[in-house]
Amino acid sequence: MPQLNLVDSINLALRQELTRDESVILLGEDVGLNGGVFRLTDGLQKEFGEARVRDTPLSEGGIMGTAVGLAHAGMKAVPEIQFEGFLGPAYDQLVNQAARCRTRNRGGMTCPLTVRVPVGGGIHAPELHSDSPEAVYVHTPGLKVVMASRPKAAKGLLASAIRDPDPVVFFEPKRVYRSFKEDVPDDDYTIEIGQAEVLETGDDLTIITWGASVFRCLEAADALPDHISAEVIDLQSLWPIDVETIVKSVSRTGRAVVVHEAPKTCGLGAEISALIQEHCFLNLEAPVQRVTGFDVTMPYYKLENDYLPDAARIGKALRETAAY
């Protein structure tokens, strides 16, 4: 079993899906010859040809709109948007066109596309290269939204996303791209969209998180005093959301902390807190806490670490919640 980082596991998933299904097609800025600015699609154009792995003109609206057209025509389009900030010019096609497609056509003309987008801060990038807009897309009916934080899960999730008959936004936490490797089976497997993963079991409180924050939460959980044990849930699918796994855990621990990089207000933490309140009110021993980014524009990188939730900030919320 190969040891792969996130970049290589996603590359492997793309290669396997391109091999498996002739209707899979990759498009985006620099994805071909250059293998993407993160080298994530490296080698794929060479292997599958320009007709299936295509460099496009520099236009996110064009990429997304063309992907919708490909999907309408029966292809499985996998557009890459170079950085999450550039979903902006593609927003109309993704939200107003792709997401409504099935409903509007009464299921006749569907939109099976998988939009791959690097996301999040912490890599000292320029403006518009460090945002966390996932809640915007979760709030859009008709889109599925996933964010894989680990190589093995990413491979299975991406396979599911590409095979899914509906549009899926596949966010890739760029801070994790090359941060570690793990065993990734090279055989064909999928991970169900809508399924969270419990990364660590614990009895005293539940941490719900996703993306690069997963690792800061694990770090914070590790640093807890011995008498507190935390359950760590990697949500992984942001929509559909795995309510059962959250409810099962929080009903048992009675305490929950939600952690995300995205701004606080109307972030997913708000939704998850409300779900916990709806389902677990009688089990709760403490108010649900959120440790998030702030309701400000993601700062340029000199201050990005003052914006991003770090293990110290998370740890404090964990201890407060446990002590409540």
Place this chain on the structure above:
Amino acid sequence: MPTHDVFNGSVSRVEILSADGSIDEQLADEVRDVLDDEAVVAAYREMLVARELDDAAYRLQRSGRMGTFPQNKGQEAGPLAAAMTLIAGHDHVVPSYRENIALFHLGLPMHQILLHWMGDERGNDIDPKLGISPICISIGAHLPHAAGIGWKLKIDNDKHGTDRVCMAFFGDGATSEGAFHDGLNFAATGDAPVVFVCQNNGWAISVPTEKQTRSQTFAQKALAYGMPGFQADGNDLFASFKVCRDAVRHARAGNGPALVELTTYRIADHTTVDDASRYRSKEEHERGVASDPLIRTRRYLEARGQWNDDLEKQEKERATRIVKEVIATAMEIEKPGKSDIFDYAFATTPRELERQRETRRTGSLGQSPRQSTLSRVEADEAVTV
């Protein structure tokens, strides 16, 4: 009814100073009113400083003192010539990120560019008197802004008899974005005095011109929007100046926008995180390096007895000195305070944001004081500012 042409258009290319330093005297005479020997010497000195800053920025990035930096190397002549057709503080500039020299020429303190790429928003804190918009990272997004600024300038020009223009810079890749088309169309239909300057360096990261567009030129795109399109050798100070001045004169005279395409070559990688050898041939690169505007301008000045090795050495030393000072200025600026991230989100900070600022200070978020167990968690664990 016979068919007949309903549209005919053409784009001509201007070249004055060739790569070996020889010059078309007749065409050069047309711009010598401004580009006399003294002005060309001054321009060359500016190019030396800009080149030195570019190399220094690269070294800062490599030594971990700066984030990603898009080098301007090789593209100095066109933007400088373009800026020379403007009146600092009178006209407005909407930049992208590969024309630092134009901004310096119009008065932007050089350390602000470094500050920007060092991840500090204060790099964008540009004196409003300069009429320079912040660097635009989102490709093409600034071109409709130029149309809007041009609209306002037109209102002022009509009312006060002024002749101000707006100039926007962008790359060849940007012409594929919807915002490019919006910008041109809005400026044209609004008769806005906007000069769109496309620096066609042949590449948008790894995507070559021929995959960006099937048009033979970028200049011809102007014709579809009902404005003139000019093309010039962007490594040629004289040709670039000529077409930019023609375009600016057109706009200043109240005839609406114009588009200028300056063909050039990006000598360096796209940015400090790019590796152009993955997609660009060695031969092409060597050709590009040979067309370096600095070499060309120097040859011209040498042929006219205006430059020599001693001057070159002396001026390079001056450039090094200036850039050292610029770097020192940028490095001496202290990191902004942590609370800075809340200060500029709104004109008046809403109460909820003030609360978030406070929770940032105390280290946890969302705790209502009545629910907080802060007292039970050791006080010294609070994350301090």
